[in-house]
Amino acid sequence: MVRNSEDTKKRILKAANGLFYAEGIRAVSVDAIAAKAGLTKKTLYYHFQSKDDLVAEYLMSRDQPNLDAMRKWFDEQEGSIADKVYAIFDGVVQSSQHPKWRGCGFLRTAGELANMPGHPAIKAGAAHKKRFETWLTEVFKDQKLNDAPSLARQVVLLLDGSFAVMMVHHDSAYIEAAGRAAKQLVEASLKNKKRK
Amino acid sequence: MVRNSEDTKKRILKAANGLFYAEGIRAVSVDAIAAKAGLTKKTLYYHFQSKDDLVAEYLMSRDQPNLDAMRKWFDEQEGSIADKVYAIFDGVVQSSQHPKWRGCGFLRTAGELANMPGHPAIKAGAAHKKRFETWLTEVFKDQKLNDAPSLARQVVLLLDGSFAVMMVHHDSAYIEAAGRAAKQLVEASLKNKKRK
DNA sequence: TTATGTATACTCATCAGTGAGTTTCCTTTT
DNA sequence: AAAAGGAAACTCACTGATGAGTATACATAA
Known part of the structure; x- marks a missing residue:
């Protein structure tokens, strides 16, 4: 378990990146991203306000x-x-x-x-x-x-x-x-x- | 109640057209299309095999x-x-x-x-x-x-x-x-x- | 009286988001 | 230097809503 905010956020973003790009935005659930990043949805929501927020950060990255x-x-x-x-x-x-x-x-x-x-x-x-x-x-x-x-x-x-x-x-x-x-x-x- | 298969199908397609074009494919539910066409989902599924089928017909039209x-x-x-x-x-x-x-x-x-x-x-x-x-x-x-x-x-x-x-x-x-x-x-x- | 067309009312899966509690780590107090 | 406190980072299990698709039954026209 890595208790490192920056690192965790990057991991989530990387997972989101892979899934959103491969499947599309609405085709990908927050659950799927959390699973791919190896953490729970609640943790994901600790780092990102909403799915829309995550989508925006994905593109900005x-x-x-x-x-x-x-x-x-x-x-x-x-x-x-x-x-x-x-x-x-x-x-x-x-x-x-x-x-x-x-x-x-x-x-x-x-x-x-x-x-x-x-x-x-x-x-x-x-x-x-x-x-x-x-x-x-x-x-x-x-x-x-x-x-x-x-x-x-x-x-x-x-x-x-x-x-x-x-x-x-x-x-x-x-x-x-x-x-x-x-x-x-x-x-x-x-x-x-x-x-x- | 219009008991005209062709007409009903056209009505569904028209509703699908409006919604799919305005909102996107995955953002639009079959329920929403049925509601807009003024009939039930079951009727819609009588005329179209699946949502994917409906999407394809929308574009063909x-x-x-x-x-x-x-x-x-x-x-x-x-x-x-x-x-x-x-x-x-x-x-x-x-x-x-x-x-x-x-x-x-x-x-x-x-x-x-x-x-x-x-x-x-x-x-x-x-x-x-x-x-x-x-x-x-x-x-x-x-x-x-x-x-x-x-x-x-x-x-x-x-x-x-x-x-x-x-x-x-x-x-x-x-x-x-x-x-x-x-x-x-x-x-x-x-x-x-x-x-x- | 049989085909076709339509409706009601469901199934089961999945969705975005959350409530409540836990672990880790850093800082402050003693 | 050890204990206490608190914030940050996390998990489990859940909610209420909505998704696609269906079982069953009724109605109407031929």
């Missing part, structure tokens, strides 16, 4: 790691910005091969809780997506692309489009197609810049 | 109407193909203004049932999305665009990207941005064709 993964794929790719943007999509393709992959947890959660606007989990998802878009905008600005915000937004739409389509088709060719479209849009912007 | 709406927006728009494609996104923008709008029911359902691959509702969603992509491919082929399938796929990704992003941001500017990207890609393809 995914913000940084997800962002880091995207940035890593981008940074480690050699070549032009367009190539680096494509590398993000390629990273998603690789991830999607994993049998446990279930798409974007932020989007799936927001979709499931669409009848609860203002739910803290949806806000967490919005914040995460915004952070990604902002980062990408900065990247494009650093390259002196004059339409950086709108270009970043288009790439975001293609990326989230990949996640959406994958939920129905489970065919990574769609992610690659999105990546090529993104690359094409970035290249068009690069060409436009040089013309100035 | 949305296939044609959704497709028709998209085609209407496209057909009624004057101008180039690029303009007509943009009109689809504009149609979604208009729809999204409605307070009852909750995005794409196919995607939200697929996301919620991501832990049940092969669920008939997901297959219904996949079939619907495929039909739309196929239609768009034909449209582009009719215009003698040489990359019709990949162009159609890119537009699909942007459209579903709009639905996905709207779930978190509720900001129709994203749909417009997707529409502009789609238009740009179609225009690039048109230019490429003329060059041949």
